[in-house]
Amino acid sequence: SRGLAKSKTGDMQGALSDYDKAIELNSGFAEAYNGRGIAKSGSGDARGALVDFNKSLELSPKDASTYNNRGLAKSRLNDFRGAITDFNRALELNSELTEAYYNRGYAKSKLGDNQGVIDDCNKVIALDPNYAMAYNNRGSAKLGLGDLQGAFADYNKAIALKPENAMAYFNRGGAKYKTRDYPGAIVDYNKAIELSPKMAELYYRRGIVKMFMHDYKGTIADNDKAIELNPFYAEAFGSRGSAKSGTKDYKGALTDFNKSIELNPLLAEVYGNRGSLKSDLHEIGRASCRERV
Numbered sequence: 224s225r226g227l228a229k230s231k232t233g234d235m236q237g238a239l240s241d242y243d244k245a246i247e248l249n250s251g252f253a254e255a256y257n258g259r260g261i262a263k264s265g266s267g268d269a270r271g272a273l274v275d276f277n278k279s280l281e282l283s284p285k286d287a288s289t290y291n292n293r294g295l296a297k298s299r300l301n302d303f304r305g306a307i308t309d310f311n312r313a314l315e316l317n318s319e320l321t322e323a324y325y326n327r328g329y330a331k332s333k334l335g336d337n338q339g340v341i342d343d344c345n346k347v348i349a350l351d352p353n354y355a356m357a358y359n360n361r362g363s364a365k366l367g368l369g370d371l372q373g374a375f376a377d378y379n380k381a382i383a384l385k386p387e388n389a390m391a392y393f394n395r396g397g398a399k400y401k402t403r404d405y406p407g408a409i410v411d412y413n414k415a416i417e418l419s420p421k422m423a424e425l426y427y428r429r430g431i432v433k434m435f436m437h438d439y440k441g442t443i444a445d446n447d448k449a450i451e452l453n454p455f456y457a458e459a460f461g462s463r464g465s466a467k468s469g470t471k472d473y474k475g476a477l478t479d480f481n482k483s484i485e486l487n488p489l490l491a492e493v494y495g496n497r498g499s500l501k502s503d504l505h506e507i508g509r510a511s512c513r514e515r516v
Contacts, residue, residue, distance in 0.1 A: 256279035287313040294309030328364075371398065392414045393415040397428065427458060430463075434469075437469070439470045
């Protein structure tokens, strides 16, 4: 349909307009509700999409792709258990629906079910051996289960299949960081940033690695960029505060710790770092007083 074609080219407003007209002309047109739901989801209206998918399934209750689409909308609303129920139903209706396995695996990852993620990614790869993100997600699940060798093998495969995939470099960089291969992690984060220069978390993560390499100025620069991209990035303020403390910019460190806690009062590590800094400043002040005496 013309609405579907517009959705695929990113013209969500045009797609919505066409689907609205189709539904106005035929209120029992299940595919139009499904298509409008896809367009709403693509434009960030997951709740509106859910309403349309519900209507589509009311009219056509055995459409596997619509269950898959509704599951995606539920995932975007953080209803991961509800999403899994929909993906299960989609797969009951069509056991070869690759996207439903992939999407179910993603929902399982959000619930911490690493083995479930691996099982679903195995299904995806069996159906489509060139599905790069399935290897990426399986690698992350293996990493979560402590299978470092398996994780690296999957990240390498994901990158071989899709070298422009920033997430695979990002995740492999995280795995290298866990194994204390800090120079290797930096190389992967550099590549991820080259591919996705507006993703704040990439700079923040690279900054953490630089901190472990005692490159405090590099950590500060990376967190400056992360905060430029996301001014509400509490963790970046906390990390920059630690780096400033390492360069003996205690006033700047305290300002950053305060800002981090203001943005997210639940960051225990930042409270600890701020407490240590205040204690150190107290000792520095006492020492200075003794010297003057």
